[in-house]
Amino acid sequence: xxxxxxxxxxxxxxxxxxxxxxxxxxxxxxxxxxxxxxxxxxxxxxxxxxxxxxxxxxxxxxxxxxxxxxxxxxxxxxxxxxxx
Numbered sequence: 001x002x003x004x005x006x007x008x009x010x011x012x013x014x015x016x017x018x019x020x021x022x023x024x025x026x027x028x029x030x031x032x033x034x035x036x037x038x039x040x041x042x043x044x045x046x047x048x049x050x051x052x053x054x055x056x057x058x059x060x061x062x063x064x065x066x067x068x069x070x071x072x073x074x075x076x077x078x079x080x081x082x083x084x
Contacts, residue, residue: 015056022049 025046028034034042059081066079 015053015060018049018052018056022046022053025049 025042029039029042029046059079062081063079
């Protein structure tokens with residue numbers, strides 16, 4: 001049995017942080033030496049991180065789409081993602 005504690009719940013502040021945490025979780029799960037409870041907690045955290053990454057990518061995609069539709073000489077506007 002492993003002596004590691006389950007993953008903590010604080011969300012990363014950015015996409016890169018979420019990806020880094022997700023990669024670490026995948027490595028730990030692939031090693032196969034976690035207890036069942038630890039594996040489930042790591043998997044749950046991985047699902048949350050995946051959703052965080054998906055939202056960040058969708059927001060980036062929408063921003064690029066908005067920018068591509070703008071005229072070349074248009075003034076920049078701040079991007080505010082939906083809170084939902």
